[in-house]
Amino acid sequence: SAFAKHAAILSELGLKPTGNKGLFDGQWGGSGPVQTAVSPVTNETIAEVSTATIDELKVAIAKAKKAQEEWRLVPAPRRGEIVRQIRERLEKHKHALGSLVSLEVGKIYAEGVGEIQEYIDICDFATGLSRALNGSVIPSERPGHFMMEQYNPLGVVGIISAFNFPAAVAGWNVALALITGNATIWKPAPSTPLISVAISKIIQDVLEENNLPGALHTMVCGGADVGEYLAKSSDINLVSFTGSTEVGRKVGTIVQNRFGKLLLELGGNNAIIVNEDADLELAVRACLFAAVGTAGQRCTTTRRLFLHEKIHDQFVERLVKAYAQVKIGDPLEEGVLCGPLHTKVAVEHYKKTIEAVKAQGGKILVGGNVIPGPGNFVEPTITSIDANAAIVQHEVFVPILHVSKIKNLEEGIKFNNQVAQGLSSSLFTQDISNVFKWTGPAGSDCGIVNVNIPTNGAEIGGAFGGEKETGGGRESGSDSWKQYCRRQTATINFSGALPLAQGIKFE
Ligand code: UN1
Numbered sequence: 001s002a003f004a005k006h007a008a009i010l011s012e013l014g015l016k017p018t019g020n021k022g023l024f025d026g027q028w029g030g031s032g033p034v035q036t037a038v039s040p041v042t043n044e045t046i047a048e049v050s051t052a053t054i055d056e057l058k059v060a061i062a063k064a065k066k067a068q069e070e071w072r073l074v075p076a077p078r079r080g081e082i083v084r085q086i087r088e089r090l091e092k093h094k095h096a097l098g099s100l101v102s103l104e105v106g107k108i109y110a111e112g113v114g115e116i117q118e119y120i121d122i123c124d125f126a127t128g129l130s131r132a133l134n135g136s137v138i139p140s141e142r143p144g145h146f147m148m149e150q151y152n153p154l155g156v157v158g159i160i161s162a163f164n165f166p167a168a169v170a171g172w173n174v175a176l177a178l179i180t181g182n183a184t185i186w187k188p189a190p191s192t193p194l195i196s197v198a199i200s201k202i203i204q205d206v207l208e209e210n211n212l213p214g215a216l217h218t219m220v221c222g223g224a225d226v227g228e229y230l231a232k233s234s235d236i237n238l239v240s241f242t243g244s245t246e247v248g249r250k251v252g253t254i255v256q257n258r259f260g261k262l263l264l265e266l267g268g269n270n271a272i273i274v275n276e277d278a279d280l281e282l283a284v285r286a287c288l289f290a291a292v293g294t295a296g297q298r299c300t301t302t303r304r305l306f307l308h309e310k311i312h313d314q315f316v317e318r319l320v321k322a323y324a325q326v327k328i329g330d331p332l333e334e335g336v337l338c339g340p341l342h343t344k345v346a347v348e349h350y351k352k353t354i355e356a357v358k359a360q361g362g363k364i365l366v367g368g369n370v371i372p373g374p375g376n377f378v379e380p381t382i383t384s385i386d387a388n389a390a391i392v393q394h395e396v397f398v399p400i401l402h403v404s405k406i407k408n409l410e411e412g413i414k415f416n417n418q419v420a421q422g423l424s425s426s427l428f429t430q431d432i433s434n435v436f437k438w439t440g441p442a443g444s445d446c447g448i449v450n451v452n453i454p455t456n457g458a459e460i461g462g463a464f465g466g467e468k469e470t471g472g473g474r475e476s477g478s479d480s481w482k483q484y485c486r487r488q489t490a491t492i493n494f495s496g497a498l499p500l501a502q503g504i505k506f507e
Helices: 007-012 054-071 076-092 094-105 109-129 168-179 193-209 224-232 245-257 280-296 312-324 344-359 409-417 432-439 480-484
Strands: 032-038 045-051 136-138 145-153 156-160 183-187 217-220 238-242 261-265 270-274 302-308 363-366 381-384 400-406 424-428 448-451 485-493
Touching: 007 094, 032 193, 045 193, 054 156, 054 183, 054 217, 054 224, 076 094, 076 109, 076 168, 076 193, 094 109, 094 193, 109 168, 156 168, 156 224, 168 183, 168 193, 168 238, 168 480, 183 224, 193 217, 224 238, 224 245, 238 245, 245 261, 270 280, 270 409, 280 302, 280 312, 280 400, 280 424, 302 312, 302 409, 312 363, 312 381, 344 363, 344 400, 400 409, 409 424, 409 432, 424 432, 432 448, 480 485
Parallel strands: 156 183, 156 238, 183 217, 238 261, 270 302, 270 424, 302 400, 381 400, 424 448
Antiparallel strands: 032 045, 136 145, 145 485, 363 381
């Protein structure tokens, strides 16, 4: 079985073939139906994990709420020290955790470990930040008054994460939510329970060693009903959701209806523009990683490529050659660059997209086929298609890159901005004036606007997220931490008199 083959990795992380518990709220439980982690390489079962019932979830939320009442009083730098200890533990098991991501999701080992590195990096960032959760002092217009702005914890943060970054994206939220004084409740994707259990065990050890309640990092495996309950519950002060625009719209509507706080990181339809003045060698390598990396299953994957007409033909030729060299196979095998799709359903989406491309007047330049076998392998594909074709307007989570010709940069920017999504975008140019056109008010309308690097593979230090149907949230670096806080303006009168603002007299 897949478990036996990878037993060393799994047992290092405390996982068994069956009987793993999918609820952690200080103790392990979960008496709901079993979730199965399936290897996308062979479609064999790796291991099973139980889920939580809604009644168990209710108990977990109450425990998290209670745990947070103590945690919010712990000084932020001390909270940062706990996150630092989590970081050390992740580092120690980096190889096993990265391998497990690879096994369960299907991404190559280098990317699996890269994801754990991202979790480690955000912990470092959060630990430093725990000493710099600064508010501000604002000059008051009234004599003898002091005005300040400060950030207090929100309460309980619900984290609903996606299969494709089952560790890192949860980590962005957990690390920031913990240092800002919140308890977290994490609902992982139903198809990646193993990495979620493994990470939760690591965090459990750190919390227990520090005599802190495990419920500060609650994990609840479950299906859509668990996610829906978190969205509905007024005990969840912030819902941070990563996933499709379709599900995000539902979650967002439910949370908005109760005026809960929302952080949405939804679909992308990211483009690269290669201008006539670009370094083509660099751009080819970037496109390869951006479109083929993670088998096209990043929210930041490049799905549209706009090539200046002067370099179009030679660029396509070079990119097609680069695709031909990509080794497809077992993501844990050395030299493999493209693993399988995560599920059989994704293979169906791939097939349908290829058909749609043909039906809408597009051509397949390379790839286009499903690779037979027990796994979910497909050929990374480049199409040549009108930028306005219906299929190009949608995010399909597979390695299909649509190429269109542009007359100039302005047309490229127009195409970049014309889709409903607004996550990531890149321009390849060596002309400084193009750089500022692209990053300025009439440039890319995305949250991530790159020059001479791919659309994917963002560093944790920047704010991560996008506009329009991408949901508008910002996670990870910069000042994203503020979303995990109650922002307060406090005006303190030490004058002994009562002057009113705007010079109002009320006597
Ligand atoms: C995602 O696909 O949801 O920028 C996150 C990137 C990674 C994160 C991707 N750092 O591609």
